[in-house]
Amino acid sequence: MPPPTDLFPHATGAALKTVEAHQEPQDLVFYSGWFCPFVQRSWIALEEKGIPYQYKEVNPYKKEKHFLDINPKGLVPAVEYQGKALYESLVLCEFFEDAYPTHKPSMLPEDAYTKAYARIWIDYVGKTFVPGFMRLLMAQETEKQDAALAELYEVLRRFSAQIKGPFFLGEHFSLVDIAIAPWITRDVIAAEHRGYSREDVGAEWKQYAEHVETRESVLRTKSNQDKYAQVYAPYLKDEAQSEAAKALRAGRAIP
Ligand SMILES: N[C@@H](CCC(=O)N[C@@H](CS)C(=O)NCC(=O)O)C(=O)O
Incomplete structure (x- = not known):
């Protein structure tokens, strides 16, 4: 491929x-x-x-x-x-x-505690959610797909339990939302091929995902859905040769 x-x-x-x-x-x-x-x-x-x-x-x-x-x-x-x-x-x-300090809005909270708290969840998205999402797409046998889906639901429920709404930290669209937004834009791939559904994660997640995916900046950086489907085809067959796919296959963290 x-x-x-x-x-x-x-x-x-x-x-x-x-x-x-x-x-x-x-x-x-x-x-x-x-x-x-x-x-x-x-x-x-x-x-x-x-x-x-x-x-x-x-x-x-x-x-x-x-x-x-x-x-x-x-x-x-x-x-x-x-x-x-x-x-x-x-x-x-x-x-x-x-x-670019004069370019507002800021993507991180001013308050030191809330900024550190946001970074905990940004880290969670990168280290826990993103590899979990990729593992689900790359899983081939039904049992492995089921296990990966169950694990992803748990990962997303832990995240969802912290959502203040409409965005992760409340009214303020932040770097936590940015960190996860691209995979919300692409989760239809998991829905079409791996039985994932936003509803099955929970109502908070579904609502949050809808707020994030319709944010103007998210829409303005989105290509046509059929093109993403082509990109993910090799992942779905576990044939992708990206550095990230190779790392996951080898049990390493994604680079
Ligand atoms: N940790 C990096 C990951 C970037 C990344 O994996 N980019 C992919 C495209 S989505 C890439 O450049 N792949 C080329 C390759 O795997 O050889 C980041 O967050 O910027």
Whole structure:
């Protein structure tokens, strides 16, 4: 199965309009892959804050020298800010906060306790939810799929029990919501192929997911659903060759 960017080389739908609106050179160059949920996190943050950026589509699977010079891990998202390179989706989101303090709203709470609390749940999304979601898609035998689904429901129920509503921390759309939003956008794949349903997680989760997926910044960074389906096809057959898929298969943390 070819990597996603060979299947389809650029964003579609609402995300394409956003790409087209961000072609002018800027201090911040955003190296993106339209299909990537980690990219979508940083992209949502840029859109929320109205930060000027130049969008550049790269194929991270090609590991071209120019891109490896920017991110030695060879993964999107990455940025060049005034000629200096940075990467890692959540690090980038926090960098946007620090480098553009006048661009509101802030994605992290002011209060020190609440900020640390938010980071606990951001960490939970990255270390517990995202691998759980991928394991569910990659599971092949029925028993393994059932076990992965039951585990994902538990993971999401623990998260849901903390949702204040409409967003995780209440009225304030924050980095916790951004951290998980791309997988809410893509959970239809798990629904169509692995028996997942938002209702089965619980009413809080379903309502929360609806608030997050209809947030303007989430919609503006979303490509057409049929294109995501193509991207996930190799995961569903456990044939994906991304660094994340290889790490999960080997029982390692995703890079
Ligand atoms: N931990 C990284 C993960 C980024 C990541 O895995 N990006 C994928 C696309 S979704 C990638 O660039 N894959 C290329 C590869 O696996 O070779 C982050 O949060 O930015």
